[in-house]
Amino acid sequence: MTMSKPARAVGIEISGVNLSYGSTHVLKDIALSIRPGEFFAFLGPSGCGKTTLLRLIAGFAQAQTGQVLLDGQDVAPLPPWKRDVGMVFQSYALWPHMTVAKNVAFGLEERRLPRGEIDRRVAQALELVGLSAFAERRPAQLSGGQQQRVAVARTIAIEPKVLLLDEPLSNLDAKMRVSVRRELRALQQRLGLTTIFVTHDQEEANTICDRIAVMDGGKIQQVGTPMELYEHPANLFVANFLGSANILDEKSGVPIPPGKRLVFRPQHAALSAPESAALRGPVTHREFLGATVRYGVRLGESEVLIETPFQSGSELRSVGDQVGVDLPPRRMLFLPA
Numbered sequence: 001m002t003m004s005k006p007a008r009a010v011g012i013e014i015s016g017v018n019l020s021y022g023s024t025h026v027l028k029d030i031a032l033s034i035r036p037g038e039f040f041a042f043l044g045p046s047g048c049g050k051t052t053l054l055r056l057i058a059g060f061a062q063a064q065t066g067q068v069l070l071d072g073q074d075v076a077p078l079p080p081w082k083r084d085v086g087m088v089f090q091s092y093a094l095w096p097h098m099t100v101a102k103n104v105a106f107g108l109e110e111r112r113l114p115r116g117e118i119d120r121r122v123a124q125a126l127e128l129v130g131l132s133a134f135a136e137r138r139p140a141q142l143s144g145g146q147q148q149r150v151a152v153a154r155t156i157a158i159e160p161k162v163l164l165l166d167e168p169l170s171n172l173d174a175k176m177r178v179s180v181r182r183e184l185r186a187l188q189q190r191l192g193l194t195t196i197f198v199t200h201d202q203e204e205a206n207t208i209c210d211r212i213a214v215m216d217g218g219k220i221q222q223v224g225t226p227m228e229l230y231e232h233p234a235n236l237f238v239a240n241f242l243g244s245a246n247i248l249d250e251k252s253g254v255p256i257p258p259g260k261r262l263v264f265r266p267q268h269a270a271l272s273a274p275e276s277a278a279l280r281g282p283v284t285h286r287e288f289l290g291a292t293v294r295y296g297v298r299l300g301e302s303e304v305l306i307e308t309p310f311q312s313g314s315e316l317r318s319v320g321d322q323v324g325v326d327l328p329p330r331r332m333l334f335l336p337a
């Protein structure tokens with residue numbers, strides 16, 4: 001590997017950020033600290049402000065209040081091209097009439113680097129993304145995943161201190177998404193580059209990122225590792241957005257403190273004999289998923305999902321059967337309603 005690691009990865013500190021477009025308050029009191037070399041995700045549903053926050057860091061959007069520090073330096077006075085930030089957009093739009101090498105060289109030529117330096121960086125960037133053999137092809141002669149890698153090569157050739165990826169896998173089919181995201185992770189680790197990955201896909205965020213900021217309605221709901229968010233969601237939105245969750249109120253017949261909801265994961269409960277169980281009800285539906293079987297069970301006015309491991313020979317419950325629901329106390333989360 002010839003491309004050098006950045007001398008020192010940089011951290012990002014965001015504080016007190018509010019950003020509105022007209023009367024639309026898009027980012028609300030954003031505070032966030034991203035560590036040097038971290039692979040970080042902004043995860044949330046469409047319209048929650050992920051892209052806007054990324055654009056703010058890149059310098060394509062301006063906040064009314066607050067600060068963005070890159071490596072301790074306030075970037076407010078710096079235009080995008082002076083921020084050492086590389087952004088890969090959702091529509092990675094390569095120039096169709098240029099070869100792969102030319103596409104990667106384009107930004108370097110704009111920066112008027114010497115020819116030898118441009119050639120060196122293009123060769124290194126293509127090597128990093130495994131496309132050295134494709135330098136003379138045109139984008140139309142590449143697969144979607146390869147085109148995506150050219151877009152990444154084009155950005156890392158600039159040698160940014162921070163890499164921003166805005167839903168970079170959304171144009172790929174499901175299988176390609178899985179392989180390209182692994183490549184992205186490996187590349188990020190090799191470069192040790194502070195990276196932010198925007199996605200609305202929790203599996204994508206969980207599988208490749210060190211930490212995630214879950215966003216909704218322009219606010220950061222929680223920041224944590226994928227496991228922390230899954231095991232200790234701070235609120236109902238996070239519980240529901242990361243993995244499936246049963247959310248019960250008092251109408252379920254389960255004793256729940258006022259103002260709270262009971263939350264538990266489908267695989268954290270088990271089915272038992274109804275006679276000995278505190279919670280019981282009829283099976284409303286059953287889905288065979290291979291390794292597990294997912295049951296719907298009615299509890300009072302609510303329905304919960306319960307996922308049980310399946311082994312061949314396991315006895316299955318049928319729709320209409322009365323079952324007990326066993327829920328270990330340590331798996332019960334009581335979150336604000």
Ligand SMILES: Nc1ncnc2c1ncn2[C@@H]1O[C@H](COP(=O)(O)OP(=O)(O)OP(=O)(O)O)[C@@H](O)[C@H]1O
Pocket residue numbers: 021024026044045046047048049050051052053200
């Ligand atoms: N230039 C703009 N002018 C006015 N409103 C905007 C502008 N850019 C974004 N918005 C609004 O800001 C909100 C957040 O948009 P943003 O693109 O950041 O969301 P997102 O979470 O990235 O969504 P998606 O996943 O759909 O891209 C949306 O309601 C959007 O309509």
